[in-house]
Amino acid sequence: MNLGIMQPYFMPYIGYFQLMKAVDKYVIYDDVNYIKGGWINRNNLIVAGKKSLFTIMLSQASPNKLINEIEIKDDFRRLLRTLQMNYCKAPYYGPVMELMEDIVSFPDRQLALFIGNSFKCVLSYLGIKTELIYSSQLSKDCGLRGQDKVIDICNLLKADTYLNAIGGMELYDREEFKKHGIDLRFLKTGGIEYSQFNSDFIPYLSMIDVLMFNSVDETNRLLDCYELV
Structure with a gap:
């Protein structure tokens, strides 16, 4: 069984979803400390033809709190307006705006549960069956x-392969995992590129951008564009 474990980020870049699709079970690491200035509540979109950061407003976020102890206070009107103004001519604007409206209307504003629901919505839209689990429930x-x-989490869930993002190569020791019967692999995103308003491609944007410009089938092909090292 392949397992992935990552902190919850709101509509992160495609590599995050590649990892999610590549595993059988995916643990949302919600009972670790919130990282201020990280990517949990922000990412990039195209605004006026350029890469631009958007941020989701949180209530009393602090590195002294666990992710699942923080609440969202954003009403998402600004984000939806930004999408309307800058992506209305994107080929899949209609269905993706419906998806985003469903995501931001989720009633539970606890940060981890809210982001976890956004993952479920995106996976459902793409027809991906990966099981999502919150680490706080283990x-x-x-x-x-x-x-x-x-x-310990791998052992609890009886995983024989643990997949991590390529950035984790400096954090984890293959031999230590092997002692516990676990094969440690790292997912390296391939050359992702697609058409964006017939302009030069802007990489490393939120998954929202990927969905706006690609059909479900095209997005799934992009999600499969990686190698395991």
């Missing part, structure tokens, strides 16, 4: 940290 050893905690 009976794990909370005294463990870092790699040891990840290995």
Whole structure:
């Protein structure tokens, strides 16, 4: 069984969803500390033809709190207006705006649950069957940290392969995972490129941008554009 574990980010870049599609089960790591200035509540879109950061407003966010202890206070009107103004001519604007309206109308504003629901919505839209699990619901050893905690979760869920983003190569030791019968692999995103308003391609944007310019089938082909190392 292939397993992935990542902190929840709101509509992150395509590599995050590649990892989610590549595994059988995906753990939303919601009971770790919030990282201020990270990517949990922000990403990039095309605004006026250029890469532009959007940020989701949170209530009393602090690195002293767990992700699942933080609430969203954003009403998302600004984000929806930004999408309307800048993506209305994108080929899949209609269905993706419906998807985004469903996502932002989710009634539970607890950060991890809200983002977890957004994952479910996107996966459903794309026909992806990966099972999502919140780490806070697992009976794990909370005294463990870092790699040891990840290995504990892998053992709990009986995973024989753990997939992580390529950036995790400096954090995890293959031999240590192997001692526990787990094959550690890293997902490296391939050369992702698609048409954006017939202009030069702007990479590393939110998944929203990918969906606006690509059909379900085209998006799934992009999601399969990676290698495991």
